[in-house]
Amino acid sequence: MRLNILKSLFVASALILSALLPLSTAAETETGATPQSAIFAIPAVWPWGYRDRHGEPAGSLVQLAHRLVAIADVPIDYELRPHRRAVAEIVQGRSDFVVLFENPAIDSAAFDLGVVVQTEVLLTARADSETELSMEGLAGQTVAFVSGTYYGEVFRQADKIEKVPVRDVFQALEMLKRGRVSAVLCSDQALYHTLKSLDLPYQNFRMNVFRKGQEGHLYMSRKAMHPELREPLADALEQLRQTGELESIFHLPE
CATH class of the missing domain: 3.40.190.10 (Periplasmic binding protein-like II)
Structure with a gap:
């Protein structure tokens, strides 16, 4: 007798739950969170x-x-x-x-x-440097560049220079000032904004266009x-x- 009562309660609960589930799902669809931006x-x-x-x-x-x-x-x-x-x-x-x-x-x-x-991609060296600012002139020397940035096939395939990946142009210019690299390769946007931020005069550096129209x-x-x-x-x-x-x-x- 008691077993039959428990079975009846279980069935009744299951029916009520199954009836509520579709309503709950529909409510979530209409009032739930907006789709991910x-x-x-x-x-x-x-x-x-x-x-x-x-x-x-x-x-x-x-x-x-x-x-x-x-x-x-x-x-x-x-x-x-x-x-x-x-x-x-x-x-x-x-x-x-x-x-x-x-x-x-x-x-x-x-x-x-x-x-x-x-933008224009520039090769930059210290003003007192006499190195020719080209891939040929920098053969055997170190060139800093922003890691992960594509500067064209000429630079990607250049194998006679030592490429030094850096976090940003701030780091590259600091390495250049300390003589740890011979030149820096970066866009004019990155170079000029960084020089202005550091209050460094352009006259402290020599620049040459490496790639136009990037x-x-x-x-x-x-x-x-x-x-x-x-x-x-x-x-x-x-x-x-x-x-x-x-x-x-x-x-x-x-």
């Missing part, structure tokens, strides 16, 4: 992306991301990433958008949404979690170009 990965390399003294994201790419999101009016979170991680996440589809220098390794993994900035592009991962945002961001980038705001964001310091 798209991610705009920003390489944490000065002056493109860094944290200011208050710990907040800052830099030219942070400004760009902020304006793109505002104009497109879409849910995108922009987050600082170590350079190599930013590249890896775009390839894997763990981030949706990134701005990187043109790179053959990225072309097969991401859609190119347009040119963001055009372009930074806005990319969207081919495995992006939010492919529907491709057109809105491309349109927002074009609007910034047409209004001149894009040029203003990447204006070189005087």
